[in-house]
Amino acid sequence: MLLCVDAGNTNITLGVFDGEEMRGPYRMTTRSDRTSDEYGVILTDILQYNGMNPSSVEDCILSSVVPKINYSLINGIYKYFGIHPLLVEAGIKTGIRIVTENPKQIGADRIVDAAGAYEIYGGPxxxxxxxxxxxxxxxxxxxxxxxxxxxxxxxxxxxxxxERAAKLPEVELTKPKSILAKETISSMQAGLIFGQIGQTEYIVREMIRASGYQKVKVIATGGLGGMIAKETDCIDIYDPNLTLLGLKIIYQKQRRRVQK
Structure with a gap:
């Protein structure tokens, strides 16, 4: 089995591939104060709780945008799985050619998403x-x-x-019944959710216009992407597992295949 791990600023997401079948996704909070043993125990516990034997994991690929946790996370994987994870970094084969002014500024998670989207759905x-x-x-x-x-x-x-407005409360991130909100909580929800929808539609429209491409497929991912994708026609596909699928695709391009 192949363990795919994506370490983001808020959560660490993982999935396990047994051939083409994926188990997951599973999530844990990203914390820079965790030790390698803590990361190793949490990862093995997640697998065992979901009916998988950690000793069946034969290889691992990792993408991370949180350098502070890399040492502990990588060593936790090595100590508890006996695997040196393949790290998504400069020089690795992804199938994506970066032509921006400073390629090193592009986060590993975004390269992984791009690799997954291009391989699965095509370009542009x-x-x-x-x-x-x-x-x-x-x-x-x-x-x-x-x-x-x-x-x-x-x-x-x-x-x-x-945090910056003393009289505004913490609210659930959900779409209110109407944009014509009549009290503070639904007013905040309307601004956050409908504001994100409006931002999405404008940026997508302008990026496609400026690119000169006639037909562009729009793929969304991420925890709150499903809620936004339901509310706008500018998103063609919502794929919650795009990053994990992208990791598997990149792993296969390195020819480090799991033995069956």
């Missing part, structure tokens, strides 16, 4: 990831990572509201 495509930040990445018809937009994620925007 726009990959929208609703995570800690909301990212809009344009992949050309030849697999080139051409351009990107980065905006605050919904949770960041929500936190800014109730």
């Amino acid at each position: 495509c726009l990959v929208l990831d609703y995570g800690t930040a909301t990212t809009y990445d344009l992949i050309g018809d030849d697999g080139a990572f051409e351009a990107a937009v980065i905006a605050p994620g919904i949770r960041i925007s929500a936190s800014a509201l109730w």
Whole structure:
């Protein structure tokens, strides 16, 4: 089995592939103060709780945008699985050619999403990831990572509201019944959710217009992406497992195949 791990700023997401079948996704909170033993125990516990034997994991691929946890996480995987994980970093084969001004600034998670989207859905495509930040990445018809937009994620925007405005409460991130909100909580929800929908539609429209491509497939992923995708016609596909599938695709390109 192949263990795929994506370490993001808010959560670490993992999935286990047995051939083409995926178990997961499973999530744990990203914390920089965890030791390698803590990470190793949590990972093995998640697998065992879901009916998998950790000793059946034969290889691992890891993408991370949180350098502070890399040492503990990588060593936890090695200590508890006996595997040196393949790290998504510069020089690895992804199938994506980065043509932006500074390729090293593109996060590993976005490269993984781009690789997954291009391999599965083809190009040109726009990959929208609703995570800690909301990212809009344009992949050309030849697999080139051409351009990107980065905006605050919904949770960041929500936190800014109730942390910086003394009288505004913490609210659930859900779409209110109407945009014509009549009290504070639904007013905040309307601003956050409908604001994200409006941002999505405008940025997608303008990126496609500026790119010159006639037909661009728009793929969304990320925890809150499903809620946004339901509310707009500008998103063609919502794939909650895009990152894990992208990791598997990149792993296969390295020819480090799990023995069956």
